[in-house]
Amino acid sequence: MSAQTTNSKTEDGETRRDFLYLTAGAFGAVGAGCFAWPFIDSLNPAADTLALATVEVNIAPIEPGQAITVVWQGKPVFIRHRTAEEIEEARSVDVATLRDKQTDEDRVEKPEWLVMVGICTHLGCVPLGQKTTQPKGDFGGWFCPCHGSHYDTAGRIRKGPAPKNLKVPPYKFTNDTTLLIG
Amino acid sequence: MASGERASFKNPVVNWIDERLPVFTLMNKEYGVFPTPRNFNYFWNFGAIAMVMLVLMLVTGIVLAMHYTPHADHAFGSVERIMRDVNWGWMIRYLHMNGASFFFIAVYIHIFRGMYYGSYKKPRELLWIFGVLIFLLMMATAFMGYTLPWSQMGGWAATVITNLFSAIPLIGGPLVELLWGGFSVDNPTLNRFFALHYLLPFVIFAVVFLHVWALHITGSNNPLGIEPKGKQDTLPFHPYYTAKDTFGLSIFLILYLLVSFYAPNMFAHPDHFVEFNPMQTPPHIVPEWYFLPFYAILRAITFDIGIPFTEIVFIPAKLGGVIAMFGAVAMLFIMPWLDTHPVKSARFRPQYKLFLLLLVVDFLILGYVGMEPADAMLFGSIKLLYLGQLCTAYYFAYFIVILPWLSRTEKALPLPSSISEAVLNKHKAKPSPEAAA
Numbered sequence: 001m002s003a004q005t006t007n008s009k010t011e012d013g014e015t016r017r018d019f020l021y022l023t024a025g026a027f028g029a030v031g032a033g034c035f036a037w038p039f040i041d042s043l044n045p046a047a048d049t050l051a052l053a054t055v056e057v058n059i060a061p062i063e064p065g066q067a068i069t070v071v072w073q074g075k076p077v078f079i080r081h082r083t084a085e086e087i088e089e090a091r092s093v094d095v096a097t098l099r100d101k102q103t104d105e106d107r108v109e110k111p112e113w114l115v116m117v118g119i120c121t122h123l124g125c126v127p128l129g130q131k132t133t134q135p136k137g138d139f140g141g142w143f144c145p146c147h148g149s150h151y152d153t154a155g156r157i158r159k160g161p162a163p164k165n166l167k168v169p170p171y172k173f174t175n176d177t178t179l180l181i182g
Numbered sequence: 183m184a185s186g187e188r189a190s191f192k193n194p195v196v197n198w199i200d201e202r203l204p205v206f207t208l209m210n211k212e213y214g215v216f217p218t219p220r221n222f223n224y225f226w227n228f229g230a231i232a233m234v235m236l237v238l239m240l241v242t243g244i245v246l247a248m249h250y251t252p253h254a255d256h257a258f259g260s261v262e263r264i265m266r267d268v269n270w271g272w273m274i275r276y277l278h279m280n281g282a283s284f285f286f287i288a289v290y291i292h293i294f295r296g297m298y299y300g301s302y303k304k305p306r307e308l309l310w311i312f313g314v315l316i317f318l319l320m321m322a323t324a325f326m327g328y329t330l331p332w333s334q335m336g337g338w339a340a341t342v343i344t345n346l347f348s349a350i351p352l353i354g355g356p357l358v359e360l361l362w363g364g365f366s367v368d369n370p371t372l373n374r375f376f377a378l379h380y381l382l383p384f385v386i387f388a389v390v391f392l393h394v395w396a397l398h399i400t401g402s403n404n405p406l407g408i409e410p411k412g413k414q415d416t417l418p419f420h421p422y423y424t425a426k427d428t429f430g431l432s433i434f435l436i437l438y439l440l441v442s443f444y445a446p447n448m449f450a451h452p453d454h455f456v457e458f459n460p461m462q463t464p465p466h467i468v469p470e471w472y473f474l475p476f477y478a479i480l481r482a483i484t485f486d487i488g489i490p491f492t493e494i495v496f497i498p499a500k501l502g503g504v505i506a507m508f509g510a511v512a513m514l515f516i517m518p519w520l521d522t523h524p525v526k527s528a529r530f531r532p533q534y535k536l537f538l539l540l541l542v543v544d545f546l547i548l549g550y551v552g553m554e555p556a557d558a559m560l561f562g563s564i565k566l567l568y569l570g571q572l573c574t575a576y577y578f579a580y581f582i583v584i585l586p587w588l589s590r591t592e593k594a595l596p597l598p599s600s601i602s603e604a605v606l607n608k609h610k611a612k613p614s615p616e617a618a619a
Contacts, residue, residue, distance in 0.1 A: 040360070043374065049364045069461060074366040076461045119366075122500055124345035125338065125463040145465045146342060147481055148556030160556075161484050163498045 054182035056174070059113065067130045069118060072181045076118035076126055077169060078142075079179065082153060087111050089140060090154035100165045104154040107168055115171050115179065116155045120144040122162035127151060142166070212398055217416035218423055219404035221605050225299075226402070226423075227430030228292040234431055235285040236390065240383055242278040243327075250330065252376035254369035257332035258457040276446040282324050283449045284438040286472035289317060293514075297538060300526025301403040307518040309396040312389055314514045319386045321473070321511075326379040328470055332372060335451055337458030338467045340367045340375065346480075349501040366460055406604055407526025408597055415601035466555050474552030475545050480507040481556060482574040484567065506574065513581040520585040525594040533592045541580045548573045 055072045059079060062068055067080035082090075090104040108114055120127050122144065128134040129142035129151075137143030137150035139158045144151075149160030156165040171181045189207045191197045200206040249268050251260040264271035293313070296302055302310035329340040344361050348354040363370030401410065410416050417423070441448055449471055453464045469477050483503035488495035497505065513520075521534075528535040551570040558566040598604035 043363055043370075044360050045362075045364045046370070049368075049370070071461065074364060074368050074460060122345075123342040124348075125342065125467070126461065128463075128465070145463060146338075146467055146556065161481070161499050161503065163500045 054180055057179045057181065058177060059179050060177035064112065069130050070181070072117075072169065077181055078114070078116050078118040078130060078155070078166070080114045080130075082112050082114055086140065086153040090152060090156075093152065093156075099157050100163070102154075102156060102165055107154050107156070107165070109171075109173065113173075113179070114153075114155060115168065115181070116166040117169050118142075118166070120146065120149055120162055121157065121164040121166065122147055122149050122160070127166075212419075213424070214418065214420045216398070216419040217410065217413070218402055218419045219410050219601055220415060220417045220422075221404050221406060221601050222402070222423065222426065223405050224426075224430055225291070225295040225405075227427055227434070228288050228295060230427040231431050231434050232285065232288040232292055233390065234435075235281060235288055236383070236386065239278065239281050239285060240387070242274050242281060243380075243383065245274050246278055247380060250376075252330070252373050254332060254372050254458075257330060257372060261331040273442075276442045280438065280442045280446060280449065282327065283470070283472065284434070284441075285320070286324070288434065289320065290472070293317065294542065296403075297517075298528045298535075299403055299405055300407050300521075300528070302518045303521070303526050304518070305400050306396075306403060309393060309400060310518060311515060312393040312396060314511070316386055316389050316393060317514070318511060319382055319389065323379060323382040323386065324470065324472070326375040326382070329372070329375050330379060331454065332458045334453040334456040334458055334464050335467060336454070337367060337460065338453075338463055339469055340371060341460075341463075342467070343469075344371070346504050346507075349498075349504045351501070368460070403526065404601065405527060405529065406598060406601055407530070408601060411600050468553055471549070471553075474550075475548035476507050476510055476552075478548040478552035478570045479510050479574045479577065480504065481552070482506065482567070482570040484571075506578075510577060513578070517581065517585070520581055521589055522586070523589040523592060523594070525597065530595040530597055531588070531592055532595070534588050537580060537584050537588070541577070544573045544576045544580075548577065 053073055055070055055077070057068075057070050057079065059081070062079065062081045064081050064083045065086075067078060069076045069078055071077070087104070093104075095101050095103050104111070107116075118126050118130070123146060125144050125146035127137075127142035127144040127149070129136040135143045135145075137159075139150050139152035141153045141155060141158075142151040143149070144160065144162065147161050149162035150158050151162075151166055152158050154165075155168075157163070169181055171179055174180050187207075188200060188204055189210045191200060191206060196206055246264065249260065249264050249271060251257055261275070264275050266272075268274075296310060296313065325339065325343055329336040344358055344367065347361060348358045350357060359365065361371070362368065363374065404410075447454075451468065453467065456464075468474070480503045483506050484499055485502070486495040486499050487497040487502055523531065523534070525531055528538060548570065551566055551573065554566055556567070560566045560569055598607070
């Protein structure tokens with residue numbers, strides 16, 4: 001092989017060696033990425049954590065105006081038995097004025113039962129308002145003590161830094177007094 | 183480092199080693215005869231003090247790790263066991279806990295020193311960047327250490343800080359699950375935080391090495407901010423600055439030990455002594471004091487950024503807060519290019535000095551705002567939030583507007599022609615033979 005064939009230049013000065021550098025570099029980068037992936041992915045939720053947990057809750061003892069907190073996937077879930085006034089209050093709001101526009105109807109299956117993940121959508125604190133002695137914020141729902149987000153009686157963000165309404169988990173009523181979350 | 187002149191040593195064992203690996207030559211060159219500006223004040227102690235604190239944190243931390251159990255069910259108990267049952271455990275833990283605070287005190291003063299005397303300016307930009315990197319790594323390490331006792335304060339700090347990343351568009355949600363290793367802060371989170379809390383100090387140590395290496399290439403800045411011109415402007419590091427550093431360090435350590443032994447929980451909160459309950463956030467959570475100004479900046483952004491009077495939002499409030507908080511640290515990284523004024527020391531820049539001291543006051547006020555609850559009031563009538571927003575605005579204005587503006591317009595006072603001249607003029611009243619020469 002002469003020098004001309006191994007290192008022959010094209011018109012714009014590229015050589016075969018440039019091509020080899022690029023392809024070798026590209027393969028190296030892909031290889032490094034493939035090698036790194038298992039280590040990064042090992043930090044993701046493990047199989048036992050992922051094993052989808054469902055929680056069955058007996059809601060019969062919860063009187064109107066009362067609320068309970070249950071654990072689902074390590075997170076608190078708020079279940080509130082709303083009073084007629086609370087439902088009325090949530091439904092009388094003009095949706096267009098809300099930060100995260102959702103009607104109350106979109107957030108509940110049965111109007112008297114509000115089921116939500118009790119984690120503030122700002123930075124993950126658990127808002128206050130489940131117990132009668134706790135502050136419920138300016139809109140009669142929940143108040144997050146960490147950074148001052150106020151939620152209304154439908155768990156919608158009304159004031160403060162949180163960007164979204166409290167999340168509604170997948171759930172269904174298996175009968176009149178049993179709720180299945182997950 | 184291997185090349186160059188070797189020093190000669192009287193001790194034959196030292197000499198034998200030095201011929202094969204010139205560590206003694208290196209130490210002599212970098213810490214013995216190393217030419218150091220002769221006009222250092224006590225602000226120049228804090229680099230060495232920070233270094234000693236880092237070593238202290240490593241020593242106490244490694245011993246603590248031998249008694250600690252990184253498991254959600256046992257972590258809190260194992261820390262209580264360290265406090266009650268392990269020999270000297272109470273002392274080692276209190277030294278570690280308060281050591282973090284005093285490490286940050288030393289580093290904050292060290293950073294202020296750099297800003298006041300222009301130590302970030304050419305040719306020390308890279309040296310400064312390594313320093314900011316160390317600060318950033320310290321923040322990550324301190325945060326993870328804070329969570330390890332698995333207390334209410336620690337667990338909720340972990341929740342809030344990891345949730346910051348959920349503000350990132352598109353990848354935020356999966357990223358936070360990746361950080362947690364689950365759907366909430368739980369045992370996998372604790373495990374990896376412990377592993378990283380053990381690892382990062384060694385990374386810090388490596389960056390400190392680079393920081394010091396870069397320092398020994400450019401040489402130290404000094405209170406006058408003018409470079410030494412020759413032997414008459416410098417002193418050998420040993421014994422002059424080894425002695426001065428030891429004195430300053432002794433005072434600092436006395437204060438550190440006074441707090442560690444007589445007020446060990448001065449920086450702590452009652453919620454540190456309650457085990458983590460993922461179902462209940464304490465009514466008032468605060469980060470460690472050294473994060474408070476940045477926490478206040480995070481909370482100051484309560485508004486969406488978009489086109490006014492429309493529904494279009496580019497940066498929602500939550501993301502804005504996160505960007506502002508990280509941006510506050512990022513400002514330090516780019517500071518050498520924001521302040522391009524040729525004069526380094528604030529002594530000769532009265533306007534710069536004024537704005538910098540205002541920034542210090544601003545930073546302290548931000549710390550106060552960060553400490554108070556989110557809906558706190560000032561004098562019972564004004565929202566503290568507004569004060570936080572005002573101070574956040576000044577913080578960014580200082581870097582983005584004031585520094586470049588002063589770089590262009592400020593007329594500096596006349597500089598002395600050399601360090602030795604300035605030092606000797608100070609004592610003109612009693613002239614020395616050197617001054618006459």
